[in-house]
Amino acid sequence: MELQQAIEKYYEYRTKLKALGYVNYLISWDTETEAPLGCLEERSKQVGVLSEMSYQLERSKEYIELVSYLNNNIDQLDDILKVEIKKTNKALQQSLKIPMDELVEFSILMSKSASIWANAKVNNDYSLFKDTLAEIINFSKKMVKYLETEELKGYNVLLDQYEEGMTKEKYDKFFALLKEEIVPLVKEISKQQKPINKIVNKKYDINKQKIFADYLMDVMCFDKNRGLMKESEHPFTSGYGSSDVRVTNHYYEDLVLSSVFSAIHELGHGTYEQQCNPELDSTYLSGGTSMAMHESQSRFYENIVGRSYEFWKRHYPKLKELFEEELSDVSLEEFYRYANDVECSLIRVEADELTYPLHIMVRYEIEKMIIEGNVSVDELPTIWNRLYKEYLGLDVPNDKLGILQDVHWSGGSFGYFPTYALGSAYGAQLLYAMKKDLNFEEECSKENLKAINEWLKEKIHIYGATKSPEELLIASTGETFDAKYYVKYLKEKYQKIYNI
Amino acid sequence: MELQQAIEKYYEYRTKLKALGYVNYLISWDTETEAPLGCLEERSKQVGVLSEMSYQLERSKEYIELVSYLNNNIDQLDDILKVEIKKTNKALQQSLKIPMDELVEFSILMSKSASIWANAKVNNDYSLFKDTLAEIINFSKKMVKYLETEELKGYNVLLDQYEEGMTKEKYDKFFALLKEEIVPLVKEISKQQKPINKIVNKKYDINKQKIFADYLMDVMCFDKNRGLMKESEHPFTSGYGSSDVRVTNHYYEDLVLSSVFSAIHELGHGTYEQQCNPELDSTYLSGGTSMAMHESQSRFYENIVGRSYEFWKRHYPKLKELFEEELSDVSLEEFYRYANDVECSLIRVEADELTYPLHIMVRYEIEKMIIEGNVSVDELPTIWNRLYKEYLGLDVPNDKLGILQDVHWSGGSFGYFPTYALGSAYGAQLLYAMKKDLNFEEECSKENLKAINEWLKEKIHIYGATKSPEELLIASTGETFDAKYYVKYLKEKYQKIYNI
Structure with a gap:
């Protein structure tokens, strides 16, 4: 031939x-x-x-x-x-x-x-x-x-399928660090008295929430000619190549923050897809390079940018304009605090930025036992509940709020969960590299995120899957993956918010 | 083998x-x-x-x-x-x-x-x-x-492609009858002074129009578990088999009647699809048997049922409830009259029930010349304008309102137009047969169209494309196609409305 x-x-x-x-x-x-x-x-x-x-x-x-x-x-x-x-x-x-x-x-x-x-x-x-x-x-x-x-x-076979190059040894080290640094921080925050939350228990018109989600598309420079936003039960991002990128959002009348941060999260995934080199569209290398790298982008936009004080300094007036009455007694500072509220809770998808990785740790520990140990399915709920007590200090009242909450295992997706936490950690490492090239806080407070998009495009998005996560991290941050940036970011941010 | x-x-x-x-x-x-x-x-x-x-x-x-x-x-x-x-x-x-x-x-x-x-x-x-x-x-x-x-x-090859068995000879006879009977009726109506139209020049909230379209889905017993209604620039019906039937509608703030009758029209197509025998879904024989028979169903629902006095006797109060202010000075009788307003106009898709076939005649005459004659494309606008003058008494001011109005010829669809008029005629023939089995006026005035649906299902819809239009007409009306019913229906209806 x-x-x-x-x-x-x-x-x-x-x-x-x-x-x-x-x-x-x-x-x-x-x-x-x-x-x-x-x-x-x-x-x-x-x-x-x-x-x-x-x-x-x-x-x-x-x-x-x-x-x-x-x-x-x-x-x-x-x-x-x-x-x-x-x-x-x-x-x-x-x-x-x-x-x-x-x-x-x-x-x-x-x-x-x-x-x-x-x-x-x-x-x-x-x-x-x-x-x-x-x-x-x-x-x-x-x-x-x-x-x-x-x-x-063993389990490494599965871990490698979702994030090439990642092994149990690497994840163990990563989660050990989180356990050492984040679990105590969360415990300390949990002791503090919480301020009265003035944004819950109100009704936020869904059409207005949609207007704000649309506004966020412009803030994030999402190209509506090559994508759209629609509604679905669970928000997700889908599409084909860089010219057809679709995100969904969900809207609850009583939870205005939910649609706001879901929108930013999914638009983060969408931006990654839209900024990929269009020449890769016809190959198998278009879109994100890995699960964790994709998640790093959605979480970067949602948490690092979207829950920053500077971001809301610019955009909170717009939200207040839409919900004049509902938010009349909520100051920017209060709103920022609610957007970064830390609370140990039972449901992963509703968890805040700080406690989120602890939910992942529970699942990671259990997956190791499932794949490499001889644990029976009968024991799993007990193990689940024990780990939630250990990491989050919570008693799990029933399996619906416990082991039955996620769809993943019913789809045979063992090895997938850890990439969520890894994604957050990639994002933090990128943040410190980005800060060397641009004034991050200033860019967050601008009319749109063009400069931040541009940086991520040049360093990550444009390459699609032609380079591995490791190659991209080395090229953009000068280092291989290091979880210390994630810990540093979380501690800096939450110690400041909670005066620790 | x-x-x-x-x-x-x-x-x-x-x-x-x-x-x-x-x-x-x-x-x-x-x-x-x-x-x-x-x-x-x-x-x-x-x-x-x-x-x-x-x-x-x-x-x-x-x-x-x-x-x-x-x-x-x-x-x-x-x-x-x-x-x-x-x-x-x-x-x-x-x-x-x-x-x-x-x-x-x-x-x-x-x-x-x-x-x-x-x-x-x-x-x-x-x-x-x-x-x-x-x-x-x-x-x-x-x-x-x-x-x-x-x-x-010649042209018969194309006519047969869109409606098997139909020929120039049959269409010539059909259109000759329309020319003889309908053109003079239209001319007579045109002489009459029109009443002041009290429903135009008002604003009809689009969300309320959508609520009414949804209400019509229930009136027509459209199964929402096996179909949906969405928005598009031009209304159409699409889908796959009897379990996935989708219609679209369009909404104009100033034209409330447009969305109402588009909805009924498309839901008519949709009902045909939904009522087809589901066992045919996996074959090539699911859905309608021909273009004209499909159009007969949409027009039957839109015009014969949907523009009847009895239908609005039941449903006008609902429309009035939604547009309390806008329709406060419009009586049922006036509304019925507006829904059946006859006016010679230039645009086929906006034409009323009575003048509609005259638009088709223009296109049919031109297609015959195109396919079998030696007419040049340069002459076509002049011919178009001459025929509009002859059949509708109108001067065509420009080609946008004339020969350029329809998409069909740009898709090479010669032979398609005549099926629209034929569909209306099939519908009228079915009406007189239906009237022998049920009290048509009474059924139109009921909460929903179940009995009418049922009749059409048994006689037409259930068969999908397993029987030809001719076979279905003979079985359901006892006769082959006869245009006299169409003329009879139109004359009875419009002579009554216009006191002729």
């Missing part, structure tokens, strides 16, 4: 596979945001047929040979294709290690597990979910066995 | 082709209702790849042989597959008659012609469109040549 010919042929496959991926994106988007419930059964059939078509291409002898051939001649490829083939080959080789019938069996399990979990959660009855969870755990452990290599064993 | 094996194999192809059709539906829906403009270029590439995949299946040797084989053994197939294979074979044989390179050439022309037309329309400059129109006409004439058979020649 001639190299050039192989490349062309590979591109043909990629074009078709990407088109089928495009379809998948659009079907999910529609399902999450507007599809009538009655169409979902028919829809799942169509999704099955399309996945099968995709599968037939990806598992065809020709495609497998092409990827292997290109991987064997990787030094002759241009820089971008080199990275892509390396990734594609790795994923393909991994997928080939898992017997087809087990994959099919797993996908059948997955097609029903989320609704079994949801039902157990609604009924606050872990016993309805535990057998399914046991099956999922069994499969995940089997998959780990198939995918183990000389370098990667 | 064994028959059963061939059937299975055919189903495999159909499953894939339908999945690709599903994708197409969803992409168009998204494009029309919310996709950001900046993604359309990338999107058109993806659509191209997916069409190519579809094409490769449909033009594969195996598929062509399968369809031919099944068609040769058609007597051994079950009733539904028999109809489907007959249709599939016909369409396939036709498409094979057209050389591949010409199809590609035409699709390239089509990918740009709509925007060339739109630009000419915006600029009110026919000269910007006429060369493209000439190309489209040339191609259409060439296509006619390829598709001609012993039975079908």
